[in-house]
Amino acid sequence: MKRKWLILAALAVVTLSTIAVTPSIAYFTDTVQTNGAIEVKLGDGKPKIDEEVKNMTKYVTIKNTGDYDIFVRAKAIYPDNCTLTLQKESGWEQGEGGYYYYEAPLAPGKSTGSQLKLKITKNTDLDLDFNVVIVQEATKVVYDEDGNATPADWTNPISSETEIPND
Amino acid sequence: MKKINKRPLVILALGILIVGASTVTATRAAIVYQTEAERVNFSTAVFSVDLQENVDGKYVSLDDKTGLQFPEIKKDGSLKIGKKYTEDVKVVNNSNPDTGYSEYVRVVVRKSWVRNDKKQTILDPELINIETASGWIENKAESTDEMSVYYRTTPLACGEEAPFITSVTINSDITKYVTNVGTETAIKNEYTYNGESANIELQADAVQTHNAKDAMYAAWGVKAEFTAEDDGNITSISPVE
Numbered sequence: 001m002k003r004k005w006l007i008l009a010a011l012a013v014v015t016l017s018t019i020a021v022t023p024s025i026a027y028f029t030d031t032v033q034t035n036g037a038i039e040v041k042l043g044d045g046k047p048k049i050d051e052e053v054k055n056m057t058k059y060v061t062i063k064n065t066g067d068y069d070i071f072v073r074a075k076a077i078y079p080d081n082c083t084l085t086l087q088k089e090s091g092w093e094q095g096e097g098g099y100y101y102y103e104a105p106l107a108p109g110k111s112t113g114s115q116l117k118l119k120i121t122k123n124t125d126l127d128l129d130f131n132v133v134i135v136q137e138a139t140k141v142v143y144d145e146d147g148n149a150t151p152a153d154w155t156n157p158i159s160s161e162t163e164i165p166n167d
Numbered sequence: 168m169k170k171i172n173k174r175p176l177v178i179l180a181l182g183i184l185i186v187g188a189s190t191v192t193a194t195r196a197a198i199v200y201q202t203e204a205e206r207v208n209f210s211t212a213v214f215s216v217d218l219q220e221n222v223d224g225k226y227v228s229l230d231d232k233t234g235l236q237f238p239e240i241k242k243d244g245s246l247k248i249g250k251k252y253t254e255d256v257k258v259v260n261n262s263n264p265d266t267g268y269s270e271y272v273r274v275v276v277r278k279s280w281v282r283n284d285k286k287q288t289i290l291d292p293e294l295i296n297i298e299t300a301s302g303w304i305e306n307k308a309e310s311t312d313e314m315s316v317y318y319r320t321t322p323l324a325c326g327e328e329a330p331f332i333t334s335v336t337i338n339s340d341i342t343k344y345v346t347n348v349g350t351e352t353a354i355k356n357e358y359t360y361n362g363e364s365a366n367i368e369l370q371a372d373a374v375q376t377h378n379a380k381d382a383m384y385a386a387w388g389v390k391a392e393f394t395a396e397d398d399g400n401i402t403s404i405s406p407v408e
Binding site for chain 2: 033145147
């Protein structure tokens with residue numbers, strides 16, 4: 001009698017195991033994975049001005065010391081007893097706000113290809129000392145889909161370490 | 168009968184004799200009938216998919232060791248924000264030509280910003296724009312801001328290839344995320360995306376075209392409809408359940 005129950009139990013286990021195991025089907029598959037990164041550099045650097053005066057003409061060069069392409073413009077601040085005249089030089093144009101604009105974008109580490117030349121003329125015969133101070137401003141270059149620089153947005157200038165005068 | 172039961176050693180000896188005799192017979196049969204012509208060598212079929220990037224006119228296979236190089240960006244020296252850079256990445260069915268297996272392929276594209284190998288989850292992956300070639304459909308149900316899943320609608324025959332990525336652009340809006348950090352004597356602009364890297368991860372998956380519906384569901388968990396049971400074109404992909 002005992003043996004009969006054992007046989008029945010064994011049969012039940014075998015039947016259950018057969019039902020529980022579903023047929024497994026394998027399919028051909030494959031996978032390949034890769035990646036890549038594009039570093040973005042947007043850091044500002046205060047554009048460096050190199051200037052010298054020769055024969056009453058001021059020569060100005062501006063260098064991009066930041067990490068990204070910029071447009072630059074420069075302005076001369078001078079007393080009323082003199083006049084400044086832009087010497088026509090390729091790349092530089094006089095424009096809005098009394099600024100002189102360099103037309104091409106400056107890549108990081110690059111300087112303006114031509115110098116800004118400003119001829120200084122005194123309006124008085126008096127022998128007075130005076131200063132002609134050059135200030136610069138820069139803005140980041142944004143490109144269109146074709147890689148052409150879009151017009152400079154001077155409402156959004158870079159202002160890295162702009163000195164605020166103490167009162 | 169009772170006599171035999173009382174001698175288990177006799178039963179054991181008989182059993183060994185029967186098993187031994189049957190083994191010897193089988194071996195003899197094998198020796199007698201085996202000929203060279205009857206030998207068949209089976210080898211496992213190579214079912215494979217490859218990603219390749221065009222680097223200066225030559226396609227380079229990509230994997231976890233050889234990553235995307237973005238040659239057009241390199242040519243520019245530095246990345247120009249907003250410029251659409253041509254990027255030529257294709258998917259190739261490089262299965263063993265002897266097998267001639269066709270395959271359905273999909274590509275999972277994951278975009279993120281990383282710094283020092285750490286993912287920057289607060290930065291927007293949608294500012295990394297990737298354009299794909301025609302012939303792919305994006306399953307929006309599987310896609311997120313960070314991940315897009317593209318399915319090739321037609322099967323790739325053995326040796327066939329399909330262009331996938333055509334261009335990469337970093338959206339010019341990244342220059343607008345700027346904060347002014349000021350002291351009493353100076354103001355400094357800090358750009359949120361400065362020093363970050365746009366990370367693009369590609370994962371190409373392939374599955375057999377035979378018994379396509381079940382194979383794709385089993386492999387990728389999506390239910391697709393086809394124009395034919397085997398090797399048909401995909402007409403729709405239903406959301407993941």
